[in-house]
Amino acid sequence: MELTITRPDDWHVHLRDGDLLEAVVPHSAGIFGRAIVMPNLKPPVTTTASAVVYRESILNVLPSDSNFNPLMTLYLTDNTSPEEIKLARKSGVIYAVKLYPAGATTNSQDGVTDIFGKCLPVLEEMIEQNMPLLVHGEVTDPEVDIFDRERIFIDTILRPLIEKLPELKVVMEHITTMDAVKFIQSCSGSNVAATVTPQHLLLNRNSLFQGGLRPHHYCLPVLKREEHRAAIVSAVTSGSKQFFLGTDSAPHERGRKESSCGCAGIYNAPVALSLYAKVFEQAGALDKLEAFASFNGPDFYGLPRNSSTITLKRSPWKVPKSYSFPSGEIIPMSAGHTLDWLPLFS
Ligand SMILES: NC(=O)N[C@@H](CC(=O)O)C(=O)O
Ligand SMILES: [Zn+2]
Ligand SMILES: [Zn+2]
DSSP: OEEEEEOOOEEEEOOOSHHHHHHHHHHHHHHOSEEEEOOOOSSOOOSHHHHHHHHHHHHHTSOTTOOOEEEEEEEOOTTOOHHHHHHHHHHSSEEEEEEOBTTSSTTOTTSBSOHHHHSHHHHHHHHHTTOOEEEOOOOOOTTSOGGGHHHHHIIIIIHHHHHHOTTSOEEEOSOOSHHHHHHHHHOOSSSEEEEEOHHHHHOOGGGGSTTSOOGGGOOSSOOOOHHHHHHHHHHHHTTOTTEEEOOOBOOOOHHHHSSTTOOOOBBOTTTHHHHHHHHHHHTTOGGGHHIIIIIHHHHHHTOOOOSSEEEEEEEEEEOOSOEEETTEEEOBTTTTOEEEEEEEOO
């Protein structure tokens, strides 16, 4: 059996830089037409000028026959100016601005400390320029239980923000809870959406401790209870246009994951599409995969859908145990496992 769909895009990916960039770009570019590229490098991509340079470095490592189009983002800080948003729009290569609450996740230390106090003029300019805000939706207060950080972010920051600026386009990235599902569904109109990762559709928090501590299942927001996973699966397989594909593929060198203080992030670019297909097949909703993977994202961003296609063959294939690159190894999600849907590269 084969399934041919419009070529999907990845609306949330970390391509990193240096030799890690070189190692991971071909995996994303082989499957996806476009990708929204996260700006949390060291130092972060806070200006249009640095986003343009970063984009060039991605284009430089693309396989020669690739049409992959990296859609760049700016990293929002307390000091981002409305002028920078105008420049970003004018550049023609920047498609969104990313909110990392300071301290919430990998390389977020330069993120926003007080969105209402520091960022309203920038957000108003984003409305003007029709530039979406992408949100890592977790509060950073260390007193708040890590499993509650997304829910409390919705109540204390996201809902008030959307009430204050209803015209702002907002994507809640990598949602992990039924609270987020309900919140997204409660936002009427077309301005609020969410991306969903393969790991949050397939794994619950038990997978962090299955037979021992599993650093390769650790990402942020952290995996939640089974009831949350099930709610996210129902939402994406319902056919709602408010949910779309964003892998959050986030490679870290093996030693940085398998460590006494391991980094958050799951590398899933080579397996993501196969895993999404598995989720939709298990839910009896394979007919809804194409909209989730290839239509809802571009429709939300106001971009054309891709004109090329990709074919998935229902044929078992074995995921490599690791990928080597000059400074080490990266371990993909489902490493060493057999998956059912094989993407045929075109
Ligand atoms: N998801 C993660 O666990 N990590 C991401 C950052 C992020 O998306 O929050 C990373 O950059 O490693
Ligand atoms: Zn994040
Ligand atoms: Zn991410």
